[in-house]
Amino acid sequence: MTGMSSDADARPPADTVNRVVTELRERLGERVSTNATVLEQHGHDESGWPVMPPDAVVFAGSRDDVATTVTVCARHRVPMIPYGTGTAVEGHVQALHGGVVIDLSGMDQVVAVNAADMDCTVQAGVTRKQLNRHLRDTGLFFPIDPGADASIGGMTSTRASGTNAVRYGTMAGNVLSLTAVLPDGRVIDTGRRARKSSAGYDLTHLLIGAEGTLGVITDITLRLHGLPEAISSAVCAFPTVRDAVEAASETIQTGVPVARVELLDELQMQAINRYAGLDHPEAPHLFLEFHGSPAGVAEQAETTQAIASEHGGHTFQWATVEEERNRLWQARHDAYPAALQLRPGARPVLTDVCVPVSALADCIADAQRELERLPMPGTILGHVGDGNFHVILLCDPESADDYARAKAFNERLVERALALDGTCTGEHGIGMGKMPFLQAEHGDAVAVMRSIKAALDPHNLMNPGKVFQRA
Incomplete structure (x- = not known):
C-alpha cells in the first residue's frame, strides 16, 4: 500500500506475540485467551473464506479494555481485528496476519x-x-x-x-x-x-x-x-422473477411508502419450504410490509395488491398479528441457511450488487441467464425496493472449477452493475471478497482512501488485508 509500512504483512514473531499476551494478561487478566478453540472460533465469519485464527483474543468489557489492548498492540506493532458476532459474509474478521482479535460482544449495555x-x-x-x-x-x-x-x-x-x-x-x-x-x-x-x-x-x-x-x-x-400504529405483511407469488421485480419497481415509483419489499426466486422458495417445513408455491415471491395508520396501511396494501395483480401476482397471504408477521418474516431471514442446505457442505459465494431501481429487472434477468449455464445451484434474493440483490452460489469445496466459475460469474455481474452506475456491494462491505472491484468502482478516489488509512494507521495494524489490495 503506497505510503504505508508493511509491518503487518506477515504474522508477528512469536516472541513479540508472547510479550503482548503477557502484558495484556497483566492488565486484563482472564479477558485474554489463547485457547485453540477460542482462536479458531474468532478466525472466521459466515463467508466461505477459510479459517484464519488470530494469536490471541481479548474479550473487552469496557472502552478502557479496548484502549489498553490497542495501545499495547500498537507499541509492539501487532495487528488488531475488531469482532462483534461473526455474522459478516466477506471475510471481515479473518486474521490474515495473526495478531489480536478484540471481541466486543461483552460490551452489551x-x-x-x-x-x-x-x-x-x-x-x-x-x-x-x-x-x-x-x-x-x-x-x-x-x-x-x-x-x-x-x-x-x-x-x-x-x-x-x-x-x-x-x-x-x-x-x-x-x-x-x-x-x-x-x-x-x-x-x-x-x-x-x-x-x-x-x-x-x-x-x-x-x-x-x-x-x-x-x-x-x-x-x-x-x-x-x-413504532407504527399498524403493520401489515404479505407474501405474493409471481409467474417469473421479472414480473415480481417489475411489480416491486412500479410500487416504489407509484410512491407507496412500503417498509419492506423482498424478492426470492423459485429455487430459494423451494429451499425455504424444505428448511422450515412450509408450503409456499415454489415460484418467485415478493415479501412485503407496510407501516402507518390503519387506514394508511390498508390503502398501501390495496394499491400494492392491484399493481402485483397486473404483473401476474397471485396467492396473496396477509398477516397483521405480530406472531404471524414474525413467522412470515422468519422464512425470509432463514434464506441463507436454507440455501446452504440445497448442497450440504458447499462453499457459498455471495454477490451483493446494487443498481438503480429502474435497471434492476434487466440486471437480475442477466444474472438468471448466467445461472442457467452454471453447473452448481444458485439462488436469487434481494432488497428489490432499493435495487440490491444477492446470488448465493453453492460450490463444491473440493472443486477448483466450481469456484472459478462462481468467481467469473460474480465478476461479470459486478461489471454489469458498474456499467449501470451501480455498486459492487450494496450492504455487505468489501472485506477480502470485494477488494478487486473497489478500484474499478472508485478509480482515483481509492488513492484518497489509502491516504486516509496511512495517516491514521501508518503501520497498517487495524484489520490489515481488508478493503484495500496492496498497491
Missing part, C-alpha cells in the same frame, strides 16, 4: 435512551434484537434489519442495511455519532446528539463502513423511530 429526542446510545456489542427488546416499552424501535442478529458495532463498521432500508435507510443515515479508539490508542468522540452539525470534518461517516480498518468503534448513538 444500552447506555442511554432519550425517548423525547428519539435517540439512544449503546455499546458496540449490543445486538439489534437486544436493543429492540430494550426499547419495547418506549414506543420506539431501531429499524435496521440485516437478517442476522448482528451487533450494532459490526453493523456500523460495515454500513449495513437490510430489509427495512427502502423506508428507513441504512446505518449511514441512522447513526448520529460514535466513540472510537484510534490505531494509536486515542479515544475520540465524533459528534454530539444534535440532529445536525456543521462542525468540522464528518468523522462519524468516515468510520461508518470502514470495516475496522481505521479504529475500533466502542459506542454508537443511534436515531430511533416511532
Whole structure:
C-alpha cells in the first residue's frame, strides 16, 4: 500500500506475540485467551473464506479494555481485528496476519435512551434484537434489519442495511455519532446528539463502513423511530422473477411508502419450504410490509395488491398479528441457511450488487441467464425496493472449477452493475471478497482512501488485508 509500512504483512514473531499476551494478561487478566478453540472460533465469519485464527483474543468489557489492548498492540506493532458476532459474509474478521482479535460482544449495555429526542446510545456489542427488546416499552424501535442478529458495532463498521432500508435507510443515515479508539490508542468522540452539525470534518461517516480498518468503534448513538400504529405483511407469488421485480419497481415509483419489499426466486422458495417445513408455491415471491395508520396501511396494501395483480401476482397471504408477521418474516431471514442446505457442505459465494431501481429487472434477468449455464445451484434474493440483490452460489469445496466459475460469474455481474452506475456491494462491505472491484468502482478516489488509512494507521495494524489490495 503506497505510503504505508508493511509491518503487518506477515504474522508477528512469536516472541513479540508472547510479550503482548503477557502484558495484556497483566492488565486484563482472564479477558485474554489463547485457547485453540477460542482462536479458531474468532478466525472466521459466515463467508466461505477459510479459517484464519488470530494469536490471541481479548474479550473487552469496557472502552478502557479496548484502549489498553490497542495501545499495547500498537507499541509492539501487532495487528488488531475488531469482532462483534461473526455474522459478516466477506471475510471481515479473518486474521490474515495473526495478531489480536478484540471481541466486543461483552460490551452489551444500552447506555442511554432519550425517548423525547428519539435517540439512544449503546455499546458496540449490543445486538439489534437486544436493543429492540430494550426499547419495547418506549414506543420506539431501531429499524435496521440485516437478517442476522448482528451487533450494532459490526453493523456500523460495515454500513449495513437490510430489509427495512427502502423506508428507513441504512446505518449511514441512522447513526448520529460514535466513540472510537484510534490505531494509536486515542479515544475520540465524533459528534454530539444534535440532529445536525456543521462542525468540522464528518468523522462519524468516515468510520461508518470502514470495516475496522481505521479504529475500533466502542459506542454508537443511534436515531430511533416511532413504532407504527399498524403493520401489515404479505407474501405474493409471481409467474417469473421479472414480473415480481417489475411489480416491486412500479410500487416504489407509484410512491407507496412500503417498509419492506423482498424478492426470492423459485429455487430459494423451494429451499425455504424444505428448511422450515412450509408450503409456499415454489415460484418467485415478493415479501412485503407496510407501516402507518390503519387506514394508511390498508390503502398501501390495496394499491400494492392491484399493481402485483397486473404483473401476474397471485396467492396473496396477509398477516397483521405480530406472531404471524414474525413467522412470515422468519422464512425470509432463514434464506441463507436454507440455501446452504440445497448442497450440504458447499462453499457459498455471495454477490451483493446494487443498481438503480429502474435497471434492476434487466440486471437480475442477466444474472438468471448466467445461472442457467452454471453447473452448481444458485439462488436469487434481494432488497428489490432499493435495487440490491444477492446470488448465493453453492460450490463444491473440493472443486477448483466450481469456484472459478462462481468467481467469473460474480465478476461479470459486478461489471454489469458498474456499467449501470451501480455498486459492487450494496450492504455487505468489501472485506477480502470485494477488494478487486473497489478500484474499478472508485478509480482515483481509492488513492484518497489509502491516504486516509496511512495517516491514521501508518503501520497498517487495524484489520490489515481488508478493503484495500496492496498497491
